[in-house]
């Protein structure tokens with residue numbers, strides 16, 4: 001079992017087309033994949049429409065599940081609920097929010113706005129995550145990301161500690177922009193353990209939480 005719901009293609013700043021990313025993830029042993037290119041109000045609609053076409057292709061010819069998502073990135077914190085709802089109306093399966101990474105000037109308040117929003121599925125790389133933010137995510141069911149991406153991963157140790165205390169659920173994602181970022185089952189395990197998760201917590205973080213997300217995103 002290998003899941004990853006936060007990846008990028010050349011529709012934002014990744015290097016692969018959606019279908020090549022899908023192909024390489026299948027080869028690496030993925031059970032399902034989420035594509036979540038950086039968007040704001042300007043590109044939301046186009047990205048969802050274009051990724052959907054390759055997701056349909058992968059489902060039809062390879063019987064492989066691709067969640068068509070977006071990553072709301074550097075948008076005003078107060079606009080997150082509105083944009084997340086708009087993404088879902090436009091057919092997005094899942095919404096990732098680009099959290100307050102320790103290495104980028106993300107607007108303060110972004111973590112909390114994402115954690116409080118039921119239309120958001122994943123708060124990515126939240127950096128200096130607070131107990132209040134994690135408690136809000138525990139309430140709404142927003143998953144908090146443990147990331148394998150360099151730079152963003154500086155926050156992983158704190159994220160695990162705060163989520164554990166607040167009862168927030170976690171998920172491991174790659175935030176892939178390059179072929180070399182794509183996970184393998186062994187690398188996902190190593191990222192989780194290095195972040196401070198215990199062996200006993202791995203089944204929940206690497207399998208149960210991704211499966212919960214997949215069920216939530218299943219369209220009738």
Ligand SMILES: [Zn+2]
Pocket residue numbers: 071073097098099124125175
């Ligand atoms: Zn991000």
Ligand SMILES: [Zn+2]
Pocket residue numbers: 006007008071124175
């Ligand atoms: Zn990203």
